[in-house]
Amino acid sequence: MPRTQPNVIITGTPGVGKSSHCEQLASQTSLKHLSINDVVKEHSLHTEYDTTLSTLVVDEDKLLDHVEPILEEGGNIVDWHVCDIFPERLIDLVVVLRAGTEALYDRLTARNYANVKLQENLDAEIMGMVEEEAREGYEEDIVMVLESNTVEDMEKNLEEIEKRIQKWREEHPEGV
Numbered sequence: 126m127p128r129t130q131p132n133v134i135i136t137g138t139p140g141v142g143k144s145s146h147c148e149q150l151a152s153q154t155s156l157k158h159l160s161i162n163d164v165v166k167e168h169s170l171h172t173e174y175d176t177t178l179s180t181l182v183v184d185e186d187k188l189l190d191h192v193e194p195i196l197e198e199g200g201n202i203v204d205w206h207v208c209d210i211f212p213e214r215l216i217d218l219v220v221v222l223r224a225g226t227e228a229l230y231d232r233l234t235a236r237n238y239a240n241v242k243l244q245e246n247l248d249a250e251i252m253g254m255v256e257e258e259a260r261e262g263y264e265e266d267i268v269m270v271l272e273s274n275t276v277e278d279m280e281k282n283l284e285e286i287e288k289r290i291q292k293w294r295e296e297h298p299e300g301v
């Protein structure tokens with residue numbers, strides 16, 4: 126069966142606004158929000174709990190086994206800070222959200238992140254690690270990098286992303 130709706134990844138360092146963008150986009154389109162953190166918790170797709178970073182260590186093989194059939198159906202907005210493990214054939218658009226250090230610092234301290242986790246995430250964002258992974262993992266023309274510092278940025282981003290989704294639909298009337 127061809128996939129008649131695109132799969133979109135919304136990625137970026139924790140706190141850049143992935144979930145906020147995904148929820149809003151899901152409410153404005155027919156695409157479904159696929160939160161990988163929720164899927165991992167719900168189906169126990171982890172190997173262990175990292176006590177230093179207070180986070181589950183994901184079993185990527187198990188995760189892919191679970192998620193691939195869902196992606197094959199299309200119409201998903203994948204929400205995760207890792208983007209490059211999903212097969213290229215199943216991904217149509219990769220949106221990397223970027224935030225300034227000040228905005229990210231405020232958002233992460235509001236979550237009471239431990240210092241080590243806070244610093245690790247700020248460093249990752251400053252170095253642009255997720256953007257680099259996205260650019261290495263996918264074709265240039267499907268990767269969009271967008272600022273997510275203000276509510277106005279988010280509104281503008283959602284418009285841009287919706288336009289790209291619409292373009293994909295027009296370019297693939299029979300699906301892929």
Ligand SMILES: Nc1ncnc2c1ncn2[C@@H]1O[C@H](COP(=O)(O)OP(=O)(O)OP(=O)(O)O)[C@@H](O)[C@H]1O
Nearest residue numbers: 139140141142143144145232273274275276278279
């Ligand atoms: N563009 C933005 N402008 C203003 N506030 C924002 C923006 N994006 C996100 N926020 C705020 O920052 C906080 C973190 O956002 P969100 O949970 O969407 O980030 P996330 O990238 O999904 O994080 P995680 O990876 O940890 O789930 C929320 O309080 C959200 O309201």
